[in-house]
Amino acid sequence: MLEAARRVMVERGFPGARITDVADRAGVSPALVIYYFKSKDKLLTEAMRQSEDLWYAEMSRRAAKIPSAAGRLEEVVAMTCHVSGNGVPEGSLELWLDLWAQALRDQEVRAVREEFDERFRETIRQIVRDGIATEEFSEVDEDEFAVAYSALLDGFAIQIALEDPVVGPERAFDAAMRVASRQLGFTWEARRARRASSGRQRTREAR
Amino acid sequence: MLEAARRVMVERGFPGARITDVADRAGVSPALVIYYFKSKDKLLTEAMRQSEDLWYAEMSRRAAKIPSAAGRLEEVVAMTCHVSGNGVPEGSLELWLDLWAQALRDQEVRAVREEFDERFRETIRQIVRDGIATEEFSEVDEDEFAVAYSALLDGFAIQIALEDPVVGPERAFDAAMRVASRQLGFTWEARRARRASSGRQRTREAR
Amino acid sequence: MLEAARRVMVERGFPGARITDVADRAGVSPALVIYYFKSKDKLLTEAMRQSEDLWYAEMSRRAAKIPSAAGRLEEVVAMTCHVSGNGVPEGSLELWLDLWAQALRDQEVRAVREEFDERFRETIRQIVRDGIATEEFSEVDEDEFAVAYSALLDGFAIQIALEDPVVGPERAFDAAMRVASRQLGFTWEARRARRASSGRQRTREAR
Amino acid sequence: MLEAARRVMVERGFPGARITDVADRAGVSPALVIYYFKSKDKLLTEAMRQSEDLWYAEMSRRAAKIPSAAGRLEEVVAMTCHVSGNGVPEGSLELWLDLWAQALRDQEVRAVREEFDERFRETIRQIVRDGIATEEFSEVDEDEFAVAYSALLDGFAIQIALEDPVVGPERAFDAAMRVASRQLGFTWEARRARRASSGRQRTREAR
DNA sequence: TATGAATGAGAGTTCATTCAT
DNA sequence: GATGAATGAACTCTCATTCAT
Numbered sequence: 129m130l131e132a133a134r135r136v137m138v139e140r141g142f143p144g145a146r147i148t149d150v151a152d153r154a155g156v157s158p159a160l161v162i163y164y165f166k167s168k169d170k171l172l173t174e175a176m177r178q179s180e181d182l183w184y185a186e187m188s189r190r191a192a193k194i195p196s197a198a199g200r201l202e203e204v205v206a207m208t209c210h211v212s213g214n215g216v217p218e219g220s221l222e223l224w225l226d227l228w229a230q231a232l233r234d235q236e237v238r239a240v241r242e243e244f245d246e247r248f249r250e251t252i253r254q255i256v257r258d259g260i261a262t263e264e265f266s267e268v269d270e271d272e273f274a275v276a277y278s279a280l281l282d283g284f285a286i287q288i289a290l291e292d293p294v295v296g297p298e299r300a301f302d303a304a305m306r307v308a309s310r311q312l313g314f315t316w317e318a319r320r321a322r323r324a325s326s327g328r329q330r331t332r333e334a335r
Numbered sequence: 336m337l338e339a340a341r342r343v344m345v346e347r348g349f350p351g352a353r354i355t356d357v358a359d360r361a362g363v364s365p366a367l368v369i370y371y372f373k374s375k376d377k378l379l380t381e382a383m384r385q386s387e388d389l390w391y392a393e394m395s396r397r398a399a400k401i402p403s404a405a406g407r408l409e410e411v412v413a414m415t416c417h418v419s420g421n422g423v424p425e426g427s428l429e430l431w432l433d434l435w436a437q438a439l440r441d442q443e444v445r446a447v448r449e450e451f452d453e454r455f456r457e458t459i460r461q462i463v464r465d466g467i468a469t470e471e472f473s474e475v476d477e478d479e480f481a482v483a484y485s486a487l488l489d490g491f492a493i494q495i496a497l498e499d500p501v502v503g504p505e506r507a508f509d510a511a512m513r514v515a516s517r518q519l520g521f522t523w524e525a526r527r528a529r530r531a532s533s534g535r536q537r538t539r540e541a542r
Numbered sequence: 543m544l545e546a547a548r549r550v551m552v553e554r555g556f557p558g559a560r561i562t563d564v565a566d567r568a569g570v571s572p573a574l575v576i577y578y579f580k581s582k583d584k585l586l587t588e589a590m591r592q593s594e595d596l597w598y599a600e601m602s603r604r605a606a607k608i609p610s611a612a613g614r615l616e617e618v619v620a621m622t623c624h625v626s627g628n629g630v631p632e633g634s635l636e637l638w639l640d641l642w643a644q645a646l647r648d649q650e651v652r653a654v655r656e657e658f659d660e661r662f663r664e665t666i667r668q669i670v671r672d673g674i675a676t677e678e679f680s681e682v683d684e685d686e687f688a689v690a691y692s693a694l695l696d697g698f699a700i701q702i703a704l705e706d707p708v709v710g711p712e713r714a715f716d717a718a719m720r721v722a723s724r725q726l727g728f729t730w731e732a733r734r735a736r737r738a739s740s741g742r743q744r745t746r747e748a749r
Numbered sequence: 750m751l752e753a754a755r756r757v758m759v760e761r762g763f764p765g766a767r768i769t770d771v772a773d774r775a776g777v778s779p780a781l782v783i784y785y786f787k788s789k790d791k792l793l794t795e796a797m798r799q800s801e802d803l804w805y806a807e808m809s810r811r812a813a814k815i816p817s818a819a820g821r822l823e824e825v826v827a828m829t830c831h832v833s834g835n836g837v838p839e840g841s842l843e844l845w846l847d848l849w850a851q852a853l854r855d856q857e858v859r860a861v862r863e864e865f866d867e868r869f870r871e872t873i874r875q876i877v878r879d880g881i882a883t884e885e886f887s888e889v890d891e892d893e894f895a896v897a898y899s900a901l902l903d904g905f906a907i908q909i910a911l912e913d914p915v916v917g918p919e920r921a922f923d924a925a926m927r928v929a930s931r932q933l934g935f936t937w938e939a940r941r942a943r944r945a946s947s948g949r950q951r952t953r954e955a956r
Numbered sequence: 957t958a959t960g961a962a963t964g965a966g967a968g969t970t971c972a973t974t975c976a977t
Numbered sequence: 978g979a980t981g982a983a984t985g986a987a988c989t990c991t992c993a994t995t996c997a998t
Contacts, residue, residue, distance in 0.1 A: 642850070706863060
């Protein structure tokens, strides 16, 4: 039912999501949705929370498999830029934009976002710490880096979610990796193979 | 009337803005609002467009007065990070979040955003070009810089609009300027005086 | 529209009255009902108030035409006991029962009832004062009389509204007049003609 | 469960009582309430019936202990006017108002009320007969007295249940006893001690 | 006997939009 | 141009009731 709510939100946005849509998608009656979630807002907020948790869990799962800090960072960037295969929940980026707009006037949602954001930053911090420890990365203030880098990724997420004709997933991914490699002092080569294998290329993307 | 619409959107968001609210604020009847704008969506989209134009105009006006490229860039960052005094339209950042979320499902709004974004990037590109020409800045690919830097500023805008307890206007401003100075090779000192004079400090901001 | 609300309440009771019913009866849309009255409760309360006012106005109108105090009192009793021809708003007694029940949990309605009740008592007090002044009535404490007599009439109103098989309008009317004549010391003969002309006799009434 | 229904009705009224409320109060599931009573209306009607029976039983129990007819009548009046200590079911008067309103449109409830009313009148009749037999009371038509007196008590019950600022329990009790003593020819002194001991005094009552 | 899950049938209310004036 | 009146089309939420277990 939360999954149904998630899908509906991706399609219609937080404010446009109707209980009936969720009920239809879940194959139950609208009354049952209320029976479990008490109100529309609670349902959608809960779905947001769960969606963020799933995204984070998927990210952790992937990162855990990768030995190098640089590789882990690349994976995080790949997921954020939608340059990455299966397992990434459909519509995550779109949901972020809704999450941010909703958080402006909804304290519950705002708390969900803050929690997620801090988790995201901490993930980056930890990767940087690890990289410094293994001497993959040069020494930097990991907190400052995390703050700026997560902002950068959020910014790219907007362009990608909105299918900006100038800044698409590929370009954002490359740009983000270039920034990271320069600031953290590791070498990174754009791997054409990887990007070619991705099904996420936006045809609208220019140049 | 567009101004009224803008204010209502800042308060209630794009989807929450009601024609009645706008009419009340403008001191006219709801019927008249429709009479002029034909429909609610057209009104709000128009107000969005105008708001973005105003923001851009204000930014241009300010930049025009500043002789150095670094100074112009700093002004742009200051406006984006809400670390800057009067003249910045109230609630601009909040409106951006609404704009992005709305752009997901509304082609008109999406076009407004793309246009604005490109204008913003071009402004940065031009400043970088100027700075390189006057040798204030070291040589960089101005397009790559503009793409990444505008994304960074968008990312900070989110944190600031949502009053993130960790990343507030001050910290975002400093971080953004540090990134710029490092990449463009100019020197920049955090000027306490400036920040102290700003009324925009968020008390929630940590550290 | 208030009249429509009144009729619906007579038919379905305060809690059973639906906005749709009122709208249908008034020949308008439900939305218009809300447009004017803001909420269902406000509409029904207002209708109650107006109904009571109309009843009181009709009573005053009738009493004004009658020269003797005893005659005026009889008219009041006749209206209360529904032993009286045209002009009495349909369903007044039924509405009283709803009014009382509603007043238990609704302060607005409670205030309406208190106001009406006090007006009713004052009417009786005044008639008694007049009757004493003209020596139609013997001297009594008009306040005590009014309190007890209005209670008696309320009690009969219940029986009549509920079409009690033992206590119908005729019997209640006679009983009430007998009490009044005894306590106020005037002579009163049951006038068969009057009762016979009334169309209000309940066929269910026994004996 | 009937007791739970009774309490809920006192609090929320007949139309406002929800099965869920009753179930919660009884500590069972809503489904079980329906299982036993078949429908909401049957439950509430049954609870009404039982409540009236309990009230009548309590009244009989009390009256049985009192040797004089005048004392028995006083006890009946005391219970009706809520000027009487423990053992009177909480909220009886409030329930009467709901009963009357409900009886307007519900034949089952109407029958309950008629039965109760007739029982009440018969009780008064019997007391009067007894009093005449023992020469406590002067000779009156006991039927006429019962009809009028029960109406009077119903009327006072309304004022008391609605906490009328002018007519509270004390005043109603005194007034009712004065009427009885005058018509039945027995002497009655307001006993301050009794009233003082009662916890039912309404502070809102005037004078 | 007892219940959690499920639902159908509304109910009130909201709100963009229309239209006669 | 300007508005008050009017409405249609939703939408959320409520609640008695059913049913499988």
